[in-house]
Amino acid sequence: MKLENLNIIIADDHPLFRNALRQALSGSFAQTNWFEADSADALQTLLEQTDAPYDLVLLDLQMPGSHGYSTLIHLRTHFPELPVVVISAHEDAMTISRAVHYGSAGFIPKSSSMETLADALTAVLYGDIWLPANVELQQIDEDATDQMAAKLADLTPQQYKVLQMFAEGLLNKQIAYDLGVSEATIKAHATAIFRKLGVRNRTQAVIALQQLEMDRVEI
Template sequence: MTRLLIADDHPLFRAALRQAANESVQGCSVVEAADLASVLDILAHDTDIDLVLLDLHMPGSQGLSGLATLRGQHPGVAVLVVSAHEEPRIVRRALDHGAAGYIPKSASPGDIAQAIRSVLECGNWLPRDLAQALAALPADPADVDLASRLARLTEQQYRVLALLGEGLLNKQIADRLTIQERTVKAHVTAIFEKLGVRNRTQAGVLLRSLDLSDGAMR
């Protein structure tokens, strides 16, 4: 049985995606999550999830950070981004960070169903207008390189990185994650090595580059 995870903090849109999923894949099983923490918890305990339909903006995930986390920690699970953003550069960045497809929230139920079927069949999917726009927009080497480096982090290391990005000290991170401070220090050392950075400031800059604000757009 095909299992899908719908990750979106808007109940009405989750319902629309569930209907499209049920219509596109006969007998599929659908679970839902409203924040990134729930998504990660579900994936940690349910190894049969085949596809995640991921909103780019929900609690715990802003911009490409949630996508980067899923691709890094669960590379065997396909991710189909569902977003109100329709700018070609944002779509390009999502693909560079491992999305198998991109569904604008303005897409029709038929397009959503087609996208789900295409990705489940190990293909990719973009709406025709965005596919045409991206044909002339090459992959950004910086995003491809960053995605590769982030993929080296463990789930716990990514959590530590996110808290580093919030400006927390090692002791504060240890308290937040309920682990020993020496464990945090070991994670921080490993994070710096895997990301190729020297300090917290450089790590924070890399993390903020996943934002989709105008200032972070390339």
Template sequence: MANNPCIIIADDHPLFRSALCGTLQRELNEPQLIEAADFNSLQTAVEAHKTANLILLDLHMPGAEGFSALVFLTAHYAHIPVMVVSAMEEPDIIRRAMDHGACGFLPKSASIEDMTAALTAALAGNLWLPAGIDDTPAANEAELNIAESLARLTPQQFRVAAMVNQGLLNKQIAYELNVTEATIKAHMTEIFRKLGVHSRTQAVLAMAQLAINPNSTLEAFRSQALPLQ
């Protein structure tokens, strides 16, 4: 294994990041470890380290819905392998992660031996899955279609779309990104066009296809009785 691999760890739990960093430092040869606690800091980290060797990504990434952060990374930084590291170990979730371009799936309950094997495989450009998991496709057509559409968004459009998904209004998004409201409106026009929708509500419903549990997310959203605008 090469010396000094650059690895970005994207997880919102500081204790887990700290534990993972300790394991990586013991198991790898002087790794350069970059931490990100949410989607915005992940975007910043990847932009600053475009030659990173590996991204370790938790699916519960604040600021991104379900598999959307994975879709973003594999679309804009296809040269950097992304391994999902998650406490959710259901075969369906693992296979969906692979459908969206992950180079592997490492359960948080994995042994040190399995973690080392997974990292070695990923850093060597190989796929790695837990024992007993095959690569049978699991994502449905609607999910794959919205992933393809999201992949066409620019990084800034993706960030705006993620904020829309969190319920922020244009003026709030403009404030957060330090741009004008007119700029956000222009981004929204492009987001709607690329997603094939005509309203914020339709955009949120479309992006819900990438949730960990799409049906529950859609039902919860629709229960609010929000009209399509």
């Protein structure tokens, strides 16, 4: 692959940071088309709408609507060809290890220099996995969080979207209106979601999703 005419998505809720990132990288990646998303929802919309063959996603794990690793898991499941590089303010070994475990092609601390950033992206675009120096990857054992991650990956994109809206506290009627479908459809999705996640109702589903929050790390 030649590193030009790239389509790169920056998914971060902070406009200033998105801008900074774009500025920092525009030197190294000329003629690149930059796309921006300020929420997990916007990111998903971007990926569904256009058929542009995106080359990379720069993903902040702490966006609104992004329940920790759930966005990463979802992306890797439904767009397996699309490399995802995680950008995060957290940079402990466990966070990085989980990100890699869930399919991230790289992990860039927000504290990185612009050169490091460009290096990392280049490496990933060439198919490598890029991690900060001196990180010792931890073994991610089959804990409850990991099991939930597997179940989450089992959801279809639409089901995932509905689950996210459950987690926003929306009623079936509101979700149906927002998605432009009937309430019966939402109920059908709900039943499917509950079955896949192994829960009985929406409150339990939301709790299960929240289990994937970044901070839910065992110490």
